[in-house]
Amino acid sequence: MLRKVLYIDLSKGESWVEEKQELFDKWMGGTGVGIRLLQEECPAGTDPLSATAPIILSIGPLNGIFPVATKTVATFKSPLTGELGESYAGGRLSLALRFAGHEAVVIRGQAEQPSYISINDGEVKIKDATSIWGIDAQTTGVILRDREPGVGRRSIIRIGPAGEAKVRYAGVVVDTYRHFGRLGLGAVFGSKKLKAMVISGTETIDVPDAKRYKEVYNRLYKTAVQTDVMEKYHDIGTSVNISALNWLKGLPTKNFLLSSFPQGENISGEMFAENHLFRRLSCAGCPIGCVHIAALKTAFSNHHEFEVKKVSYDYEPIYSLGSNLGVGQAEGVLQLIDVCERLGLDVMSAGVVLSWATEALEKGLITSKETQDVPLQWNGVDGYTRALENIVKAPNEFYGALARGVDYAAKKYGGLDYAMALGGNEVSGYHTGPASIVGQLVGVRHSHLDNAGYAVDQKAVKKPMEIEMMVDELIKEDNSRGVFNSLVGCLFARGVYTEENIIDSLETVGIWKTKDDLMELGKRIFEEKYKFKVQEGFDLSKVRVPRRFYETVSAAGLVTPETVEEMLSIYRKKRGWSDLL
Amino acid sequence: MIESQAVEEIKETEANPVLEPAEEDAASPAKPRKRRRLKVAHPERCIGCLSCMFACSRTRTGTVSLQNSAIKVQTQGGIEGDFRVVVCRGCQDPPCARACPTGAMEKRPNGSVVFHKDRCIGCGSCEKACLVGAVTLGKEKKPIKCIHCGACVDFCPHGVLKLEEVPASGG
Numbered sequence: 001m002l003r004k005v006l007y008i009d010l011s012k013g014e015s016w017v018e019e020k021q022e023l024f025d026k027w028m029g030g031t032g033v034g035i036r037l038l039q040e041e042c043p044a045g046t047d048p049l050s051a052t053a054p055i056i057l058s059i060g061p062l063n064g065i066f067p068v069a070t071k072t073v074a075t076f077k078s079p080l081t082g083e084l085g086e087s088y089a090g091g092r093l094s095l096a097l098r099f100a101g102h103e104a105v106v107i108r109g110q111a112e113q114p115s116y117i118s119i120n121d122g123e124v125k126i127k128d129a130t131s132i133w134g135i136d137a138q139t140t141g142v143i144l145r146d147r148e149p150g151v152g153r154r155s156i157i158r159i160g161p162a163g164e165a166k167v168r169y170a171g172v173v174v175d176t177y178r179h180f181g182r183l184g185l186g187a188v189f190g191s192k193k194l195k196a197m198v199i200s201g202t203e204t205i206d207v208p209d210a211k212r213y214k215e216v217y218n219r220l221y222k223t224a225v226q227t228d229v230m231e232k233y234h235d236i237g238t239s240v241n242i243s244a245l246n247w248l249k250g251l252p253t254k255n256f257l258l259s260s261f262p263q264g265e266n267i268s269g270e271m272f273a274e275n276h277l278f279r280r281l282s283c284a285g286c287p288i289g290c291v292h293i294a295a296l297k298t299a300f301s302n303h304h305e306f307e308v309k310k311v312s313y314d315y316e317p318i319y320s321l322g323s324n325l326g327v328g329q330a331e332g333v334l335q336l337i338d339v340c341e342r343l344g345l346d347v348m349s350a351g352v353v354l355s356w357a358t359e360a361l362e363k364g365l366i367t368s369k370e371t372q373d374v375p376l377q378w379n380g381v382d383g384y385t386r387a388l389e390n391i392v393k394a395p396n397e398f399y400g401a402l403a404r405g406v407d408y409a410a411k412k413y414g415g416l417d418y419a420m421a422l423g424g425n426e427v428s429g430y431h432t433g434p435a436s437i438v439g440q441l442v443g444v445r446h447s448h449l450d451n452a453g454y455a456v457d458q459k460a461v462k463k464p465m466e467i468e469m470m471v472d473e474l475i476k477e478d479n480s481r482g483v484f485n486s487l488v489g490c491l492f493a494r495g496v497y498t499e500e501n502i503i504d505s506l507e508t509v510g511i512w513k514t515k516d517d518l519m520e521l522g523k524r525i526f527e528e529k530y531k532f533k534v535q536e537g538f539d540l541s542k543v544r545v546p547r548r549f550y551e552t553v554s555a556a557g558l559v560t561p562e563t564v565e566e567m568l569s570i571y572r573k574k575r576g577w578s579d580l581l
Numbered sequence: 582m583i584e585s586q587a588v589e590e591i592k593e594t595e596a597n598p599v600l601e602p603a604e605e606d607a608a609s610p611a612k613p614r615k616r617r618r619l620k621v622a623h624p625e626r627c628i629g630c631l632s633c634m635f636a637c638s639r640t641r642t643g644t645v646s647l648q649n650s651a652i653k654v655q656t657q658g659g660i661e662g663d664f665r666v667v668v669c670r671g672c673q674d675p676p677c678a679r680a681c682p683t684g685a686m687e688k689r690p691n692g693s694v695v696f697h698k699d700r701c702i703g704c705g706s707c708e709k710a711c712l713v714g715a716v717t718l719g720k721e722k723k724p725i726k727c728i729h730c731g732a733c734v735d736f737c738p739h740g741v742l743k744l745e746e747v748p749a750s751g752g
Contacts, residue, residue, distance in 0.1 A: 065645050067632065091660075095631075099647060145659055152655040153647050176660045202648050204720070210643030217639065221632070225738050281660060282630035287738035289628035310661055 003029075005037070006102040008117060008124060010192055011051055011109030015124040017102075024103065028511075029060030030488035031086065032525045033104055034075035035532065038084075041106060044535050048077040048085070048184075049166055049191035051110035057097070058105070060487040063285075064098030065205060066505050067221045068230075068493035070283035072097060072174075073485060078183040078445075079191075080168040080349070080405050081424035083536040084529055085183040086445040089157075090283035090490060091175030093199065096155035100201030107192070116158075116196040120149055121203065129195040136160050136342040137173040140196055150200025158196035159186045160344025162392045166190045167403040169349035169426070173341065177281065177291050177312040181346040182447060183425060213508045220496055220505065225287050229495030233290035238315035239269030242323070248461065250432040250454075250555030253323045254378055255355035256420055256548045259431045259555070263328025267318055272330055279310075283490070290492060296334040311338045319429025320351025325358065326378030335381055339388050349405065352426035353391070354384055356406045356419050365414045370398035407544075417547035422446055423538070431549070433457035433556030435470045438567045441543050442474065444529040449491055451477035457556055467563065471570045479522035486525065540572065614749035616691045618671035619652075619729050622743040627664040629654060633733035633742060640732035648719060651727035652742075666741060669715040669727035677724075680710035686724070691749035696726045 003024035008015040027033045034056050041054035055076050062069035072093045078085030097103065100119050107117075111126065114133035118125045132140050137160035144156050155175055162170035163186030170186030171179045180186075189195070207213040224230055232240060245251040246264035253261040265271065276294035283291070296309040311334045321327065321336040340347045358376045360366050372395065375383040387399075394400040401409040406426055410419030420427045422437065423446030430436045432454045439453020440446050448454055451474045460470060481491070489497055497505075499515055506513055513521075550561055572578070631647070631654055638649035653667040671693065678688040685700035686707050703722030710716075719725045731744040 095647075141659055152653065156659075202720075204638075204644045204646035204648055206644055210639075213643075214639060221736065280628055282628040284629070284631045285635070287628075287630045287632045287736070289630065289738070 003103055004101070005104040005106060006119070006124065007106045007108065008126070009108045010111040010115065010126065010194065013126055015126075017122075020104075024061075027525070028483070028486040028521060029063075029103055030058050030071075030486035031073045031075070031482060032486040032521065033060075034058045034073050034086070035084075035525060035528045037104060037106055038075045038077070039528065039532060041108065042077055042532075046077055048079040048082065049187060051108075051192070053077050053188060053191070055107040055185070055188055055192070055194075056104065057093075057107075058488075059094045059097050059103050060489075061103075061509050061511055062487045062489065062505055063094040065207070065509060066217060066285075068224055068286045068288070068496055069487055069489045070094055070286045071485075071488040071490055073488050074172070074180045074185050076183075076185055076188050077536065078424075079166070079187045080184040081446065081538075083424075083533045083538045084444055085185065085188070086529075087171075087180040087182045087185050088449075088485070088488070088491075089172070089174040089178045089180045090286075091155060091178035092153070092284040093155040093157060093174050093178075094488065095284040096150075096153065096199040096201060098201070098205070099153065099203045100199055101203050107194070110191065111193040114193050114195050116144070116198065117194065118148055119197065119199045119201075121201045129193075132195055133164060133193075134161060137344040138176065138342055141173070141176055144196055144198055148198040148200070150198070153202075154198060154200030156196060156198050158344075159189045159194075160342055162344040163187055163190040164195075165392050165394065165403070167345060167392060168405050168408075169346040169353075170344050171346045173344055177293070178283065179346075181348065183445060184346075186344050186346075207508055208510050209508065216501075216504050216508050220501060221287065223496045223501075224493065230288050230290075230492060233492045234288050236269040236273050237290055237292045237313075239272055239292070239313060239318055241269070241315045242318055243268045243270065245430070245432070245555070246323075248432070248458070248555040249553055250430055250457075251323050252319060252420075252427075252429055252431050254326045255324060255352075255359045255418055256431060256546075256552050257359070257418075259552050261323040261326075261328070263326075264323060266328050267322045267330050267333055269315070269318075272313060272318075276330055276334065281312075286490065286493070288492070294330075294334055296331060296338065298331075309334070309338050311341070313337060316429055317347040317351075320348045320426075321354075321384075324351050324355045324429070325384060327381060327384075328379060332379070332381040336384055336388070339385050343388060343392050345388065345391070346426075348428060349426040350388060350391070352420050353402050353406045353409065354387060356410060356415060357387070357402060359418055360410075360413060360415045363415065366398065370396070370413075372396060372399075416544070420546055420548065422545065423543060428454075430454035430457070431552060431554045433460065433554050434467070434559050434563045434567055435460065435474060437545060437549055437559065437564055438471070438571065439474050439477075441545070441564075441568065442540065442571055443478065444526065444533065450481065451475075457554075461555055467567050468570055471567055471574060474571065475574055478526050479519065482522040482525035482529075483518050486521070540568065540577075614691055615746045616671070616693050616749050617729050617731070617744050618747050619668050619727060619731065619734070620743045620745045621666045621668055621741060623739070623741050624664065624666050626739040627654065627666055627741045628739060629656070629660065629664050630738065632736040632738065633666075636732045636736035637727075640730065641728070649725060651715070651725050652733050653714070653717075667714050668733075668742070669729070670713060671727075671729060671747070676710040676712070677707035677716050677726075680706040682706060686726070692747075693729070694726070696724060698723060
């Protein structure tokens with residue numbers, strides 16, 4: 001396989017391709033290649049919103065070739081946490097990159113004026129985007145669709161006004177319903193005056209042994225559609241967890257003041273499916289169709305005139321903009337998701353920032369002067385809508401602070417005890433127990449998906465587990481996900497990609513690996529990421545755990561600081577780190 | 582990734598699922614002759630996974646490709662819009678065969694169209710003649726044509742596609 005990196009320099013208006021066989025041989029692809037390129041491209045202490053900061057998009061050897069290997073990883077320096085930025089998106093991007101012939105793209109520099117990048121096979125153009133600067137993320141897609149080639153096989157990724165305004169948790173919208181949501185890639189796009197990228201290609205890939213390829217493909221395809229390993233995503237979708245976690249007392253509610261939501265039933269996955277779901281979509285190459293689209297129909301006059309919005313939903317946005325803000329109707333949740341989609345904000349960070357602000361206003365740390373009379377109160381959907389718009393417009397210092405994340409805002413106005421971030425990243429929707437907290441603290445990108453601590457907690461609820469065993473599980477996931485994210489598979493499909501299936505599918509594209517090779521690769525990737533984190537100032541011994549985690553009962557009962565500290569200490573020891581790190 | 586070199590297509594005469602008149606007649610001489618034809622039975626159930634397109638190019642050409650697929654799933658107005666699934670209709674009076682100046686697209690007595698690669702001059706008349714857009718030219722300027730083998734049907738998770746039997750002469 002020919003493994004290449006496409007370089008695009010926005011300052012110079014140039015692009016070129018470099019063969020990097022050794023890089024891909026050693027680091028596989030996806031996140032493995034991504035972290036190595038970041039180390040090469042991003043000098044220590046780089047301002048994440050400066051021209052020096054790179055954006056790296058990478059896919060792996062299975063993308064486009066095997067089912068459910070549908071993700072692309074973005075690697076960058078996060079303007080939210082100031083250290084490793086890593087975010088994954090589905091849609092059609094990995095397929096478009098595959099057929100355009102680029103397994104990795106490095107974007108350097110800063111454009112002089114608003115621009116977008118058009119990649120069509122080997123042809124790379126940097127084009128003027130002045131007339132679409134300021135336009136919402138959805139409409140930007142509509143406009144570029146008419147301008148660019150590749151109908152049905154292209155991917156359009158773009159930022160909204162939040163990215164342009166460099167809100168530190170602005171995301172990049174991928175093919176309308178998918179996102180590089182977390183850690184502020186949208187702000188990095190904005191800082192480069194990069195509004196969008198349109199990618200398409202027409203390459204054909206020959207596999208060494210077509211017969212063997214068909215065999216392995218069929219096996220994986222059948223596992224995905226005919227067994228129960230992906231059933232959860234196929235039916236109600238991730239939002240099925242709302243009811244489950246609400247019942248377990250693990251559903252963060254009103255800024256984690258509660259861990260179950262009395263109105264939870266109204267915003268459950270079952271309720272969405274019954275009343276609002278009208279369509280399901282897939283990322284290209286995945287037969288599951290987990291993208292759930294709801295129709296939000298609102299009357300805009302009393303003459304039976306309606307506007308209909310098509311909004312995608314999942315567990316995390318329902319938590320962050322629903323239970324976490326005390327929003328107890330599906331319509332309200334959908335409205336807030338739609339606002340974030342158009343502005344191009346990460347729904348999770350946005351929800352957590354608003355829930356902190358609501359509580360801070362209740363407790364008098366801020367007043368209506370700061371909020372400019374926007375009523376921030378639980379279940380106040382219209383107020384929250386206006387506040388989200390203000391976060392992007394930043395009409396005063398307060399909204400400007402909110403645009404920098406909950407850690408920053410709470411350091412300025414107080415209320416750190418309930419500023420729900422771990423490692424500087426606003427937390428995900430799980431108050432399941434200590435493994436979720438520790439998992440997000442130690443995880444390379446401080447995401448619940450780094451090591452799925454929430455799943456470890458839920459396992460421990462069913463069958464009590466020693467905390468050392470919990471730490472072992474986190475480490476195992478940290479490492480194995482590094483491998484899976486180098487392929488780059490969808491984490492929902494981890495059940496499909498058993499070690500054996502990974503080895504067989506790699507072999508069909510000419511890559512021979514043993515189980516030991518993969519384990520070693522996972523460990524190496526994790527270590528490289530930590531090198532970057534430490535270089536940028538991350539210190540595990542100084543991480544902040546909001547007190548609220550210890551005050552509100554979790555699915556595993558009350559979590560104590562001692563448990564979390566002990567787990568961190570075991571974690572460090574097992575990683576071979578001194579207590580200083 | 583290696584660029585596709587010579588794409589070895591399945592020989593149509595070998596893979597063509599059209600029931601040969603001889604075997605059919607021997608089985609039940611009284612029955613009318615039939616051929617199999619691909620049908621988009623439920624386009625509104627499509628989720629846009631493109632598994633059918635990959636199945637087509639994988640089965641017919643042994644490659645990973647959207648370009649080599651005879652079936653096409655298109656978006657209309659992006660992912661927010663409806664999908665359009667374009668397949669060969671197996672026309673009763675196929676315009677692609679009529680338009681072909683060299684007999685490369687040949688209509689058989691049972692109504693199916695066979696493509697003879699060696700006769701094709703790559704003029705693109707067949708592509709222009711097909712109103713539904715089911716015939717497109719591949720990289721070598723040769724048409725990529727559905728052979729109604731049904732490989733795509735097996736890989737559609739939602740039963741959008743169906744293989745139906747139609748009278749041999751009809752459509």
